[in-house]
Amino acid sequence: MTENIHIENSNWRLRKGQIIAARQMTATEKWFDIKLEDGDLDHEPGQFVQVELYGVGEAPISVCSSPTKRGSFELTVRAAGRLTKHMHSLGKGDWLGIRGPFGKPFPVKLMTGNDLLFVAGGLGIAPLRSLINYVMDNRREFGKVDILLGCKTPTDMLFGDEIKAWQKRLDVNFSCTVDRTAPDWKGNVGLITSLIPGVTINPEKTFGVVVGPPIMYKFVIAELLKKNLPERQIILSLERHMKCGMGKCGHCQIDHPKNYYCCKDGPTFTYEEVKESKKL
Ligand SMILES: Cc1cc2nc3c(=O)[nH]c(=O)nc-3n(C[C@H](O)[C@H](O)[C@H](O)COP(=O)(O)OP(=O)(O)OC[C@H]3O[C@@H](n4cnc5c(N)ncnc54)[C@H](O)[C@@H]3O)c2cc1C
Numbered sequence: 001m002t003e004n005i006h007i008e009n010s011n012w013r014l015r016k017g018q019i020i021a022a023r024q025m026t027a028t029e030k031w032f033d034i035k036l037e038d039g040d041l042d043h044e045p046g047q048f049v050q051v052e053l054y055g056v057g058e059a060p061i062s063v064c065s066s067p068t069k070r071g072s073f074e075l076t077v078r079a080a081g082r083l084t085k086h087m088h089s090l091g092k093g094d095w096l097g098i099r100g101p102f103g104k105p106f107p108v109k110l111m112t113g114n115d116l117l118f119v120a121g122g123l124g125i126a127p128l129r130s131l132i133n134y135v136m137d138n139r140r141e142f143g144k145v146d147i148l149l150g151c152k153t154p155t156d157m158l159f160g161d162e163i164k165a166w167q168k169r170l171d172v173n174f175s176c177t178v179d180r181t182a183p184d185w186k187g188n189v190g191l192i193t194s195l196i197p198g199v200t201i202n203p204e205k206t207f208g209v210v211v212g213p214p215i216m217y218k219f220v221i222a223e224l225l226k227k228n229l230p231e232r233q234i235i236l237s238l239e240r241h242m243k244c245g246m247g248k249c250g251h252c253q254i255d256h257p258k259n260y261y262c263c264k265d266g267p268t269f270t271y272e273e274v275k276e277s278k279k280l
């Protein structure tokens with residue numbers, strides 16, 4: 001108990017992080033590699049940090065690098081509002097405040113030894129990438145791996161170079177689709193749900209991990225259920241507007257009889273846990 005209190009408190013400590021690399025990925029997303037002044041972040045796949053910019057505010061951002069990468073950690077930030085737009089003006093050498101890591105990570109231990117089906121829509125690839133790269137670095141510990149990725153247009157695709165490397169791997173099945181095509185696009189066109197019927201799933205030993213925009217969940221989950229994937233083996237990462245980030249203010253409450261708070265009970269949940277939510 002004492003140890004838990006210590007861990008929680010130490011995570012709330014504001015730590016200084018320096019941007020050691022940054023790259024504009026698309027018109028709206030920027031990638032940052034951040035080194036903490038006092039050591040590693042020590043996160044688990046699926047966790048997030050609170051980024052603090054002095055005089056601007058704080059926002060939760062998922063860690064998009066795997067914990068197997070040591071020395072620094074990565075964030076992908078969409079310019080959505082005050083803090084994230086300000087972050088886009090930062091670059092190599094700039095400093096920011098970091099609290100965390102926070103939140104319930106993906107259940108990696110439970111997934112070990114099983115097949116994995118990753119379904120990422122848009123910016124959902126950011127939190128999922130922390131898990132995908134963890135699995136790539138520990139590939140022998142997992143069974144078959146399928147990655148399905150959907151984006152609005154080919155120019156919205158994040159981590160293009162890494163995706164090319166996943167496509168080349170013989171131990172990974174990768175499929176991608178775009179909502180709207182472009183002249184040089186030779187891949188699939190259509191919603192991400194159109195890729196699911198083509199995947200072979202052994203429901204007894206597969207975990208489906210789904211991260212994307214809110215509209216995506218309902219339809220992807222319906223396709224996974226059609227494949228007889230048990231509800232407890234469908235893992236989601238949910239996003240809600242947060243204020244305190246520590247289970248006190250109620251801002252991130254999920255409309256569910258159990259009144260889950262996204263910040264402390266999530267952001268990862270099984271479908272079984274949250275299926276009664278009307279917003280799924
Ligand atoms: C667990 C978690 C992980 C996340 N990971 C990422 C990530 O990896 N990358 C990323 O780019 N973003 C991520 N987000 C989203 C990010 O935290 C939000 O976009 C955040 O609001 C940005 O802060 P801001 O100050 O830039 O925007 P804000 O100024 O807060 O505004 C952002 C948008 O949200 C609207 N808004 C603000 N407050 C509310 C409210 N209470 N109710 C309804 N709408 C509101 C605003 O009108 C605006 O359109 C994550 C969120 C959560 C909860």
Ligand code: FES
Pocket residue numbers: 241242243244245246247248249250251252253261262263264
């Ligand atoms: S953000 Fe305050 S309870 Fe979750």
